[in-house]
Amino acid sequence: MRSWDSLTITEQTLMRRAMSQYSLAGSIQHYGTALRWAGAEDAPPPRSYTQDEQLELVPQVAAVALELAELGLVTVQEVQGSFPAASDIILSGMELQEVLVDPANWLWKPSLPHRFNLTSPEAVREHWLNDAYPTADTSALPTWDELSIAQREVLVCAAEASGMLTGPFGIWEDLPAGLDGAERLAWVDRQLTPLLPFVREGWIEVQHCPDPRSDVFTVIPLDGLRSALADPAVRYDGDDWGIGVGCTFTYSGLAIWRGGWSRAWGSRLTFD
Structure with missing residues (x-):
């Protein structure tokens, strides 16, 4: 073969x-x-x-x-x-x-x-x-317990079939109402902090999915994440499943995940 x-x-x-x-x-x-x-x-x-x-x-x-x-x-x-x-x-x-x-x-x-x-x-x-679906050497990376809870949540989100970050089934809170531009960006910066290193390494890809009735998506690049996540229309706060911003492992990211973090997550069952 x-x-x-x-x-x-x-x-x-x-x-x-x-x-x-x-x-x-x-x-x-x-x-x-x-x-x-x-x-x-x-x-x-x-x-x-x-x-x-x-x-x-x-x-x-x-x-x-x-x-x-x-x-x-x-x-x-x-x-x-x-x-x-x-x-x-x-x-x-x-x-x-x-x-x-x-x-x-x-x-x-x-x-x-x-x-x-x-x-x-x-x-x-x-x-x-x-x-x-290979596994990568993760000995030089932080252990699962050394990751923050927010980082672990992002990794599990990327491993899931839906992988939604925003929207009604996303892991992130909606933007609070009444924020001005600077306050909105500050809120987004806090949410993005655990995600950015994984995107920067090429392990996670972030996608905007506008329509649950199709498989249409647009990749949001690293330098576009801040402005995209600060846009309520991109984030989506309605009730329909599958609309908003999601994330998925690239093949290299999946190899890292399979290299140890997935087993550690599976043995813990909770994030605490």
């Missing part, structure tokens, strides 16, 4: 999603992020792909997915219930090709008429999982 480093970014993206049993829908968006984090020349700008950009990439990514399936490295299952199950049908032959070439199956939406998940055989997961 090939080494992980010999795989293309397209192949690595699909294999990561298969080993994590993620949906086919959203894979092209994930591919764009992987290109950007790798510094590839054909990477998209610091934002999500538009729908048209995703549709243009469907034939290329679908061809790679079909090749991986033919090699037995990836399977595509049609999810019958609310969650993937061992009884879900594994697609093959013309049925598999028809699913992979249909652009609608690659675009993420809140609800889909059919749900298709990428999976991989256990032998493939055992061979590649640690290469796909």
